[in-house]
Structure formats: structure tokens, C-alpha cells
Amino acid sequence: MDSIEYEKRTITRGALKYTGKAKQVYTTDDPDILWVHYLDQATALNGKVKETISGKGELNSAISQLLFNYLTGNNIKNHYLHSISKTDELITSLDILPIEVVTRNYASGHFVSKFAATPMQKLTPIVQEFYYKSDALDDPFINDSQILALNYATNDELTKLRAESTIINRHLIDLFRQANIQLIDFKLEFGRTKNGDILLADELSPDNMRLVDIATGNSLDKDVFRKHSGDVTVGYQEVLTRLQQII
Known part of the structure; x- marks a missing residue:
């Protein structure tokens, strides 16, 4: 088509x-x-x-x-x-900000290996991190002053990214809980419209979220592919089926 x-x-x-x-x-x-x-x-x-x-x-x-x-x-x-x-x-069509916003509700992935945190430790308060979007540089961590100095975003935009990510996190936690799924962490991307408004962009899927079945503790996300622990589409289909039942 x-x-x-x-x-x-x-x-x-x-x-x-x-x-x-x-x-x-x-x-x-x-x-x-x-x-x-x-x-x-x-x-x-x-x-x-x-x-x-x-x-x-x-x-x-x-x-x-x-x-x-x-x-x-x-x-x-x-x-x-x-x-x-x-x-x-x-x-x-958006001018995508070169920043990934990662929200962590529980310790997992690189957060565990970098800080020797207990896997699946509940994080209070939630953790928000910025990463520079660059495959060549392996998406390095970047802080506010670096972002501002490199003109990747304005201070007002960083405030917006944090606020939007926090609100989105609350909504997604509630939705996935209804589906008996725990939202561990996730990555968001944002972009500017031609008028300068900031909109959520990219995709929202198990490719950029860690999702765990509350009943079994099984991963329902791309960690299955990363760890070669099974057929990744099985978990994705389960996520889709449960969401379709409640949305």
C-alpha cells in the first residue's frame, strides 16, 4: 500500500x-x-x-x-x-531531540551492573536518566549541563522531558498493573514540532521497556532476545493480548 x-x-x-x-x-x-x-x-x-x-x-x-x-x-x-x-x-514529522529519557522503577540491566544494586530492587524515588542518542558512541550517559552546553535541548525542554516522563510512567504503571504486568523501566524519545512544541515520539513497545509477568516473574520484553532465553514474540504476543483485553 x-x-x-x-x-x-x-x-x-x-x-x-x-x-x-x-x-x-x-x-x-x-x-x-x-x-x-x-x-x-x-x-x-x-x-x-x-x-x-x-x-x-x-x-x-x-x-x-x-x-x-x-x-x-x-x-x-x-x-x-x-x-x-x-x-x-x-x-x-518532528525534529527528534538527540536525548533518550530512561525511567527506572526497579533496578535492572545496566543500573544493576553499574551500581551493584540488588536486581529488582524498588527504586524510591524513581530514577530518571538522560542518554545521548548515538549508536556509534553506545548511547553514553549525559547530564543536564552537558546537554545545555551542547545545545541539545533548553532548560525548559529538560524540565518538560522530566515532567512528561513522570506522568507517562504513572499512566503506564497503572495500565500494566491491570494487565498483571510490572513495568520495570523504559526509554522514551521526544521531538519538536515546527512550532517548537514537545511531543512524545518513537515507539512504545517491549523493545524499549522491561516488562515482567507479576504472576510468574517471566520477562515479556526484549531481554528474552538479549539473553537468548526463548522466543521473544511469545512475550510480545502476551503483552498485546492482555492490553487488548483492558484497553
Whole structure:
């Protein structure tokens, strides 16, 4: 499919803008709208490990659309516009900030190895971290003064990122709890509209969240792929099925 009706007009897919770890992004004939295609691809170590996994793109797209719609219903502004197919969607074109915002509710992953924290230790208060988006540099940690000095964001924007991430965390914790899933940590990305407004961007899926089944303690996220502990799509499908039952 190369075009779709959206808001009483036809949007036509244009040239490939870029290919990311798990998505392709295309221009459209509307400069304010992009066309996203989710790939059947899983990566680890900032893309150094890559594998094709059948059906993963469809699962990521479905979960992400559900979560963006859920957040839209809770007054969180984001880039998601419209579903095109099981793997494609329209989004608002943004100037993406080169900053990843990581929110940690429990100790896991690099937080455990860096600080010798007890795995799954509840973190009070929650931990928020900024990372510079660069696969070549392995997404290094970056602090406020470094961000400001490098002009990656303004002080007001950093305040906005923290506040939005905190609110999103509360909403997602509540939603996943209803699905009997524990939200361990997650990564968010944001971008600027042409008017300078900050919107939530990228995707919302088990690719950028750690999710644990409350009943079994099993991982339902990309850690299954990272640790080679099973079929990653099994957990993704479980997340999708549970969300569909409550949203």
C-alpha cells in the first residue's frame, strides 16, 4: 500500500528517509507527516547484534498503537496519527531531540551492573536518566549541563522531558498493573514540532521497556532476545493480548 485516506485526503508514501533498528521511516507528500513501517527485526548492543524475527514488526506496531492511543486519551501529546496496516502507521514529522529519557522503577540491566544494586530492587524515588542518542558512541550517559552546553535541548525542554516522563510512567504503571504486568523501566524519545512544541515520539513497545509477568516473574520484553532465553514474540504476543483485553 502506497497511499491511504486520512482526514478526507490522500496521503502518499514518498522516499525512504532512514532505516532504524526496527523501523523504516518514509516521507509523504505532506511535509508534516511521515510514514513508518515496522520491521521483523530485533537488535541488541546498539545494533551490533541483529536478527530477523517473523511477526515481530506486526506485534510492535499493534502494541505501540494501543499505548499511544491510551496516552492520547490521558492528554499526553504524541506523534502518532493513524494506522495504515498491521505494520505501518502515519506519524507527525518532528525534529527528534538527540536525548533518550530512561525511567527506572526497579533496578535492572545496566543500573544493576553499574551500581551493584540488588536486581529488582524498588527504586524510591524513581530514577530518571538522560542518554545521548548515538549508536556509534553506545548511547553514553549525559547530564543536564552537558546537554545545555551542547545545545541539545533548553532548560525548559529538560524540565518538560522530566515532567512528561513522570506522568507517562504513572499512566503506564497503572495500565500494566491491570494487565498483571510490572513495568520495570523504559526509554522514551521526544521531538519538536515546527512550532517548537514537545511531543512524545518513537515507539512504545517491549523493545524499549522491561516488562515482567507479576504472576510468574517471566520477562515479556526484549531481554528474552538479549539473553537468548526463548522466543521473544511469545512475550510480545502476551503483552498485546492482555492490553487488548483492558484497553
